[in-house]
Amino acid sequence: MHIILLVLIGLALLGTLGVLFAGVITLAQPNHDPRRSNALMRWRVVLQGTALLLLALLLALARG
16 A cells, blocks of 8 residues: 555656646746646646645554
């Protein structure tokens, strides 16, 4: 179970990093769409929250 959680945390972190870079690149474009930038940043927050929840679950399982 610990290995699965570690893999999921890694995927969530990589997804967060990818969405963050996509959002920054979108913002750097001269004619960027604000709705797309906003959607990307919302996805970043969701992925970060997911990573934190998985990390909390891993720590709870490690304690007990």
